Amino acid sequence: MERVLITGGAGFIGSTVADRLLDDGIQVAILDDFRTGRREFIAGALERGADLFEGDILDRDLLAGAVAGCDTVFHLQANADVRHGLDHPQRDLHQNTIATSNVLEAMRAVGAKRICFSSTGSVYGEPEVFPTPEGAPFPVQTSLYAASKVAGEGLIGAYAHGYGFTGIIFRFVSLLGERYTHGHVIDFYRALKRDPSHLYVLGDGRQEKSYLYVQDCVEAMLTAAAHHGDEPGAHVYNLGTDATVVVDDSIAIITDRMGVTPAIEKEGGTRGWAGDSPLIHLDTTKIRSLGWSPTLTIPEAIERTLDWFETEPAIVLDQEPTTS
Numbered sequence: 042m043e044r045v046l047i048t049g050g051a052g053f054i055g056s057t058v059a060d061r062l063l064d065d066g067i068q069v070a071i072l073d074d075f076r077t078g079r080r081e082f083i084a085g086a087l088e089r090g091a092d093l094f095e096g097d098i099l100d101r102d103l104l105a106g107a108v109a110g111c112d113t114v115f116h117l118q119a120n121a122d123v124r125h126g127l128d129h130p131q132r133d134l135h136q137n138t139i140a141t142s143n144v145l146e147a148m149r150a151v152g153a154k155r156i157c158f159s160s161t162g163s164v165y166g167e168p169e170v171f172p173t174p175e176g177a178p179f180p181v182q183t184s185l186y187a188a189s190k191v192a193g194e195g196l197i198g199a200y201a202h203g204y205g206f207t208g209i210i211f212r213f214v215s216l217l218g219e220r221y222t223h224g225h226v227i228d229f230y231r232a233l234k235r236d237p238s239h240l241y242v243l244g245d246g247r248q249e250k251s252y253l254y255v256q257d258c259v260e261a262m263l264t265a266a267a268h269h270g271d272e273p274g275a276h277v278y279n280l281g282t283d284a285t286v287v288v289d290d291s292i293a294i295i296t297d298r299m300g301v302t303p304a305i306e307k308e309g310g311t312r313g314w315a316g317d318s319p320l321i322h323l324d325t326t327k328i329r330s331l332g333w334s335p336t337l338t339i340p341e342a343i344e345r346t347l348d349w350f351e352t353e354p355a356i357v358l359d360q361e362p363t364t365s
């Protein structure tokens with residue numbers, strides 16, 4: 042990799058990728074319109090020479106300018122608001138599927154053939170096998186977000202097959218760590234800052250998920266990218282830890298750390314919302330076979346996230362709550 046375009050490069054994961062690539066001496070271009078990303082997250086990267094292409098990824102001229110001169114794209118831009126997908130039935134189609142198609146076309150126009158794509162463990166819907174391997178069937182989608190990511194994976198596979206692209210597709214569990222701005226840990230933290238005496242929990246608190254520390258995720262992506270080089274094809278990797286926690290465990294870590302003992306009110310039901318998966322636990326044997334392993338456990342990653350909240354109150358308490 043010599044020059045890399047990071048779409049969504051001002052977001053939680055994208056900005057972390059940007060910093061890491063710059064550390065490795067790689068030139069970086071960032072495309073973002075800051076709808077959920079933050080200028081603070083890329084201030085350091087811009088100082089170190091990253092180029093910013095500011096605007097909507099659906100602006101084809103902007104995208105063409107951003108991809109020019111790049112050999113690789115980390116396509117991390119997306120609408121990552123899973124929970125409210127049904128309120129905007131075509132948002133995931135436009136922001137995720139069509140945006141991915143546009144990225145592939147922009148790459149094809151300039152001869153860039155390597156794409157690293159942030160898909161999601163949600164593509165498995167409600168699988169029957171746990172931990173779920175990459176080869177598990179996923180005939181039924183349970184969210185518009187995951188459906189749009191399946192479509193993105195399909196497009197990348199077709200470009201790999203038809204145009205010789207190298208597509209590296211990562212199905213992440215939920216991530217935690219510095220610059221985390223959406224998900225249940227920040228929702229609970231903000232709610233408890235507002236009212237430490239009461240916490241409302243979607244679902245029954247028994248939803249069980251796996252989480253991964255963002256720096257471990259970035260290391261895994263770079264490990265797979267280095268492994269495949271320019272090898273044509275679509276290469277799919279689950280990224281996660283081998284453990285899971287239930288929502289109640291997360292709440293205990295957060296409330297202990299904040300020193301609060303709220304009355305906990307649960308909405309009930311096995312899901313946090315329509316389309317929420319009650320259990321996500323991915324088989325990560327394939328990425329581990331490349332020599333990668335996570336450095337933080339899930340409780341450590343939650344603690345690391347809370348550390349970051351305390352250093353950045355202006356960012357953390359500034360935004361309206363969202364959940365994904």
Ligand SMILES: NC(=O)c1ccc[n+]([C@@H]2O[C@H](COP(=O)([O-])OP(=O)(O)OC[C@H]3O[C@@H](n4cnc5c(N)ncnc54)[C@H](O)[C@@H]3O)[C@@H](O)[C@H]2O)c1
Binds near residue numbers: 049072075078118160
């Ligand atoms: N965070 C997770 O737990 C998680 C889990 C699975 C998959 N993913 C995927 O990883 C990727 C990055 O997620 P994240 O957590 O960093 O989210 P994020 O919201 O922090 O980052 C997305 C970035 O894309 C930008 N963006 C969105 N739409 C845009 C548009 N139309 N034009 C230009 N910029 C736009 C946003 O401003 C933001 O900076 C996404 O594709 C997401 O679906 C995230």
